[in-house]
Amino acid sequence: MRRLVRACFSGSAGYSYAKSADDVAREHGIDRVARLASNENPCPPSPAAVEAAANALRTANRYPDTRATALVEALRRYHGDYRFVTGVGMDGVIETVIRTVVEPGEAVVVSTPTFSFYGLAAAAHGARVVNVPRREDFSVDTGGFVEACRGAKLAFLCSPNNPTGNSVPLGAVEEILEGIEGLLFLDNAYVDFSDIDYRPLMRRHENLVLGRTMSKIFALAGLRVGYAFVPEWLEPFYHRAATPFALNSVSLAAAAGALADPDRVRETCDHVRQWRERFLEEIPYETFPSDANFVMIDVSPLTGGEAVERLAAKGVLVRSCTSFPGLGDHYIRVSIGEDWENVRFLEAINNL
Template sequence: MKHLIREVFLEEGYVFATRAADIAREAGHTRPARLASNENPFPPSPKAVKAATDVLPNANRYPDETNREFIAALKKRHGDYRFVASVGMDGIIDTVIRTFITDGDPVAVATPTYSYYGLAVRAQGGATVSVPRKEDFSVDPASFCRDAAGTKLAFLCTPNNPTGTTETTETVAQICENYEGILFLDCAYIEFDGTDYRPLMKKFDNLIIGRTMSKAYSLAGLRVGYAFVPAWYEPFYNRAATPFTLNMVSQAAGAAALRDTVHVKTIVSVVQEWRQRFIDECPFPVVPGGANFVMVDVAPRTAEDVVTELAQKGVIVRSCASFPGLPDHYIRVSIGEPWENEAFITAIGEIYQP
């Protein structure tokens, strides 16, 4: 019955860093340093854990379909914006694409970047138009608008995965002013950088800012995503969304995590400190960035060779070879627990050959 499957799903899907984990395991490492998935190594706020536990006895009921408590916490944290929520950033991305894209519609994507945009667009029947970044991996607004002309929707990730590069508010504003479609600004890692794009929501009605609780707020396992949306777009998003997308545990934990500002500030501070140490102490060149990871240029070595050697030493990192538009000599290294970070610094120094 395989012939009944849509052609797009016969292709390879999202690429996980499982091969490196297998190599580490085969080398005898029962507790490797896991620095491949951009996870937050620190547990959630105790307030979030308590809130999640408190609602579990009510799990026999459907959650609030309007995400009322979570949306209220978002407004208290960010201000009087319009918000939508879903199962992780990916759920937001899927629903946004669903509202705009139909068979054959082109969608612009600033590349190299997060591969899921292309997968989600193709799943909806659309086609991606690659908008190349500059040599330093930043985006030129004029080139972006020129290459994205004629598309309904465009994706721009900042800080970008996997490069870590962050766009200025001026760059984003110029794109919004000159692009006739909807710009989806993926800010999954923005807490680690601090650039504030929120005021742009008051100026432009073609801007959507996606965020997640998976990174700075340590809730990756609960899959809590949300987005700032224009008022005109909110009802259309809600019509396209899957019913009851955010479960009651995720809603409660997300709302409580937003209220614990001290906890997240502490985590961000630790990540920024280690990110700078990676930049200063890694013998290979590190691309300057603002995320909870760094991208390292291991040329003339290949990414796969370095990933394999590091895995054999018990350090799991991500090869960037699967990111369209990147040559095969970049690796991505997440900020982990202190012992994991020290393990990476030691291991990368051992394999460096000037």
Template structure:
């Protein structure tokens, strides 16, 4: 007899991935594909990171350092003397945090529309997921979100938000933290390197705040799956008990991450490029483009549907993301990453043909 699957896996699509391509799908100029669907860094990783990763391959017959000591020390050099944990992407950290706090029937609050994995991971832990819709301009309804968080175990807030690009200011986050009692707030700062606000000082004032970060974006290590988070010191021993052994990170990923943190020139180059092209793309596209503080833009393509636009552009060698799968969004928004110069130019040309 076939064992039964948990009910939450029988409803909904699960995490929806951005479109990829194969050699057989290649179209467009010179067969080049503009890959603008996954918010990736268009530049290869730092050469120092590549060299460190290659060197670490010689030792992969041994397990990694279970405490990730070198990477934690590198994070402290980069950010200051905070308490850090690392994981297999920020997703791995989210799962470990939920294992620390959530039991079946507990409430988890999510500010939507946003990254769908928060709700998927919470449901997997047996939580009751409560989505709090953002305002019409996609900013957070602070009073409504704060009320919902009261009595919940964990709440998720993304800023800059994926896929809208909108910011929740540190002052607004502080207002939330002051009003939610002992609910743990997970603040997803995956894209904060492209924004002007700094949320790190909040860690000094609150014991119920986790700030998640990633090395997939400005550091260009998406394929190595390195996430990290600032956590309150009291949580660290409990987190380590709940976390995947060896933090879910390979010794190769850890070594490359240490080197990438030290290569400030690579980070600054990426930042300059994204800020310049973010404004150029926003100004050039003839559809309404939302303000963004991230390395992507969300565009309202009505009267077209998002899926129609994604399919049309893919046929011309430009991959972008339909936002239809994001909870709380309609079917007429697309998300486009800031890519290399030629990719951005191709995107502008193709979307303006619609």
């Protein structure tokens, strides 16, 4: 019966996950593992988010609001008067945008190396994925990217980029928007940790979607809440393509609660920025400047896999970058964690 499986799944390993902390603990006999592989927020959710989620459980016998009205209103209070859509994580938003605009066989352009799910999701919808490599310093060749987008309805660009950590300048994004005829999905999952603000571009360009998530700065990774700024013309069609009742009522309530606690956001940003600077100063390998809550490290002459295994033996879980399209096999990505996790990591990598 395996012949029934589509070729894009039968011949591919799919999304590559980091090892779990429990697996590392069992394998190496370690009680407490530093979890620095998944770009999670090391801080627990805002008390406001926890309280809102607990209250929402009382009405979990009812279906959630399919238009996420309360969350959209909270997003407008937080960001301003923009159009928003939601999904199960940003992954859900990505899949729905692809479903909305891309026909099977059409091209979807992806700037690489980057988050592999753009290509996986596009291929799963029958699209033809066109990877456009970044320059050697991981900056975007805007001219080459625009050229590759000719005839494509949709393109993906990540800024700050996962896993390299660098941002695409505002002017470069605007150059792309002015040069392409299709839609640009700009993934801003980590933008809260940077000094760059792409939101004003929404006022000037109707071919831009800004993808966001509640998983990172708002510490709700386990509740899977994604959202996006969308142009007015796209919103009704997105809702037609979206899975009904995709976001549960507990996640919706927690997300609205988290948005009402900006002090928690500032505390998290301060923590990340301080440790990011320490990582750049104290890691003995080439470490790339980052605008995100992680750094990428060139661990040559080790491979990424070798470095991951050696660090795991010291109780530190990090991510090999070998699964990211367009990267070599000698990079790892390390998230900013709790203070004790960061200290253990610095000790471990300085004795690698």
